[in-house]
Structures are given as structure tokens and as C-alpha cells.
Amino acid sequence: MxxxxxxxxxxxxxxxxxxxxxxxxxxxxxxxxxxxxxxxxxxxxxxxxxxxxxxxxxxxxxxxxxxxxxxxxxxMAPVPHPKSLRDAYAFRQHVATSRRNRGLDMIPEFDKFPVFYFSNHQAIVGPGDVYCMPQHFEKLDFELEVAIVINKRGKNIAAKDADQYIAGYMIMNDFSARALQMEEMKLSLGPAKGKDFATAIGPWLVTKDELLPFKIPAPTGHIGDAYNLQMTCSINGIQVSKGSFADMHWTFAEIIERISYGVEIYPGDVIGSGTVGTGCFLELNGTGKLHSPNYTEQWLSEGDEVTLEVTGLGQLHNTLVLQS
Known part of the structure; x- marks a missing residue:
């Protein structure tokens, strides 16, 4: 459905x-x-x-x-009033490439457990206009993700049982004000103001039965449902990013296991996958500058039309609007 x-x-x-x-x-x-x-x-x-x-x-x-x-x-956002909003960091390519671009080795803890952070569940938007303040446009970025929503309360959920807590899937765009984010994270806390102004989800919720034709085995050594879904982002009709949901290193089942350890999860909780490889300008700009010192950085601007598309989940369209 x-x-x-x-x-x-x-x-x-x-x-x-x-x-x-x-x-x-x-x-x-x-x-x-x-x-x-x-x-x-x-x-x-x-x-x-x-x-x-x-x-x-x-x-x-x-x-x-x-x-x-x-x-x-x-x-509207399919889940217009989530109980909470968490975002994971589950795609190895995105993490490894972003760290390489900053001259850092891959962090070994990535393979030990799936990490996540809380974002602002009161700033959820659906398709349509996304209103941003002037400082948000200082290195404004998209993030190409998939999100789930929970429809069963639970605590200390094992990964082998966790998929039954998922009502369905939707596209997610974790809009990020990188100038604000990079400044505040020097204090080893956050992201906060770099993320809390808008997260888009939509255009609708897709239940798991719709995705059965795309189902694949979980990555070796992992547990949970996995799907081969192509993911793209286009800005003003020009494709800038392409990845695959099949490349998700940690499954949503494993992320739920981590989240629910010692903590109740509730119907209406939304959980994002984290950014797919190549799925944001921060990563793309870093790779471009690594290959050419003359590379011109790309960021989102007022009036840009951002389209995320994921196989089976549809297209999520947003237009960026300056709010003075």
C-alpha cells in the first residue's frame, strides 16, 4: 500500500x-x-x-x-507529527569517503554498532516549499536518505524480530546548514542548529508488501530486511547524486535493536537511514576538491527545486524559500 x-x-x-x-x-x-x-x-x-x-x-x-x-x-508529510525523529549513519561509502576527504582514516567504531542522533521532530515537512532563514543558506545541503516509521511499541528488541515493528518506508531529505553545523560541532556537540530547521519526508508511506519485488539478502554478517532500490537526487532537473539502498551497511533491524536497548520505542517514531554514498554536496564537494584544486563547490540556493527519487517509494519534491 x-x-x-x-x-x-x-x-x-x-x-x-x-x-x-x-x-x-x-x-x-x-x-x-x-x-x-x-x-x-x-x-x-x-x-x-x-x-x-x-x-x-x-x-x-x-x-x-x-x-x-x-x-x-x-x-503533507506522510507522518506529519512524529513522536520522535532519529537519524542513523548506516552507509559505509558515505562515512568512509567523507572522512577520506578530510584526511581522516575510517573510524573502526563504525563496524561495532550503528550510531544515530536525535533531530527536531517538530520541524517535519512534506513535499512543497521548505522555508529557510538566511544563515541556513550558508552552505545549505541536501541529504538523500530512506526513513522508516514504527507502528509497534517495544523495548530491548532483538534485530531478528525488529522488522515487524516497521510500518513502512518513505524518502527522507535531511536538510543541513553546513556552515552552522561545522561551527557548532567544533565544540564536540551536535548536530543541532545545522539540522533542526527542516527535515522532509514523503511523498507517501510505502508498506513492506510493495517492496517485496526488490527484497535482497542482508549484507554478509548482518540481520534484517534489505532492498535493492536506486536512489537519486536532482537539483533543478540536473542529477547530482546516485546511490543504492542495497549499500546500507547496517540494516534498519539492527538500528532498531540499538535504539531500543533500555529504551521504549513508540508508534510514530521516525528513523532515517543516514546519507547514501554521494548523497550530499558535502561529500561530493570534498571528492571534487580532492581530485582538482580548481573544483567549484556546489550548495543549494534560494529557489532551487530539489527532487529525491527512490525506486518503489516515489519522488519527493521540495522548493527552497528564503524566510526573512
Whole structure:
């Protein structure tokens, strides 16, 4: 299933995305979850109810009440009000290349455990405009990622059991103000102000059944679901980044195991994968300067249109707007 949170005539709705159409779930059955939060809180029971409804819609040739064309709605973040937001650091290529570009050896702790940090779950945005302050545009960057959302409460979860806590997957863009980030991290704390202004997710939540054709074995020595999904970023229609979700070193199952050690996780918690290899200008600029002293750095600017695309998950479009 593809499940979207959208605005129609000023009201928030939850709907199935089928081709170019939105099927409002509330029109399917008024007792069904009306918001993403209700769906996630319902866990496996809500998942089964909506899957049965989705199957009826996609196999029926009848018209359904309230069906909307995609052009009629504005997509919000699929999970507009997460309980929390964590971002991991799970792609070896990104970590190793970024460290090499700074003249540093690969850090051995990367292979010992998956690391993550907390970001601002109140600054989640969906497709559309992303408002940034002037200082954010000082080396403003994208980060090409995939995120999951949790729909089952748990604690001390073993990696072998962790995938059952995942409701689905979506694209994530962890916008980063690098000038602010690099300055504050000299104090060995953060990232904070370099990250807390906007994280985009969307355009919809894709449940695991949709990704079965892309499923592959986990990396050698690792546990959990893995998928072969191509990931790209384009700025103003020009592709600048290309990677693969298959290259994720730590699986989401292993990240959940780490996160949940001694700590409860809750339905509505969002967890990012971290940046795929080549998936940000910070890495690309470092590689470019390493190969040529005349390399011109690239950063995002006001008015830029940023498009992240991931196989099976769709396209996440954002436009950068200056907020004075």
C-alpha cells in the first residue's frame, strides 16, 4: 500500500494512493483510522484492516465515493507529527569517503554498532516549499536518505524480530546548514542548529508488501530486511547524486535493536537511514576538491527545486524559500 496524508479543501485526510488517484480512507469506512497517527497506533490490526480495504479497491472496477485526483490535493508529510525523529549513519561509502576527504582514516567504531542522533521532530515537512532563514543558506545541503516509521511499541528488541515493528518506508531529505553545523560541532556537540530547521519526508508511506519485488539478502554478517532500490537526487532537473539502498551497511533491524536497548520505542517514531554514498554536496564537494584544486563547490540556493527519487517509494519534491 501507498498511504498518504493530504490536504483537501483545508482539511487533513488519510488516503490510499493508486496510480493518479487518492482514495480517502474515511470514505471507505468511517470506523477506519482517520489520521496517520491512528493508523500507526493501531499496529498490526490497523495494517490488516487497511490492507483488506486496499485490496478491495484495487481489484474492484466500481467507482468509489470521494475519489480524488492527485492534482486536487496537497501532499503533507506522510507522518506529519512524529513522536520522535532519529537519524542513523548506516552507509559505509558515505562515512568512509567523507572522512577520506578530510584526511581522516575510517573510524573502526563504525563496524561495532550503528550510531544515530536525535533531530527536531517538530520541524517535519512534506513535499512543497521548505522555508529557510538566511544563515541556513550558508552552505545549505541536501541529504538523500530512506526513513522508516514504527507502528509497534517495544523495548530491548532483538534485530531478528525488529522488522515487524516497521510500518513502512518513505524518502527522507535531511536538510543541513553546513556552515552552522561545522561551527557548532567544533565544540564536540551536535548536530543541532545545522539540522533542526527542516527535515522532509514523503511523498507517501510505502508498506513492506510493495517492496517485496526488490527484497535482497542482508549484507554478509548482518540481520534484517534489505532492498535493492536506486536512489537519486536532482537539483533543478540536473542529477547530482546516485546511490543504492542495497549499500546500507547496517540494516534498519539492527538500528532498531540499538535504539531500543533500555529504551521504549513508540508508534510514530521516525528513523532515517543516514546519507547514501554521494548523497550530499558535502561529500561530493570534498571528492571534487580532492581530485582538482580548481573544483567549484556546489550548495543549494534560494529557489532551487530539489527532487529525491527512490525506486518503489516515489519522488519527493521540495522548493527552497528564503524566510526573512
Amino acid at each position: 501507498k498511504i498518504a496524508t493530504y490536504l483537501y479543501e483545508g482539511l487533513e485526510g488519510l488516503g490510499f494512493v493508486v496510480g493518479k488517484w487518492i482514495y480517502p480512507i474515511s470514505k471507505t469506512n468511517p470506523t477506519y483510522p482517520a489520521t496517520m497517527a491512528q493508523f500507526l497506533d493501531g499496529g498490526a490490526e490497523s495494517m490488516q484492516i487497511l490492507q483488506e480495504s486496499y485490496d478491495r479497491i484495487t481489484t474492484s472496477k466500481q467507482n468509489h465515493e470521494g475519489t480524488l485526483a492527485i492534482e486536487e490535493v496537497s501532499f
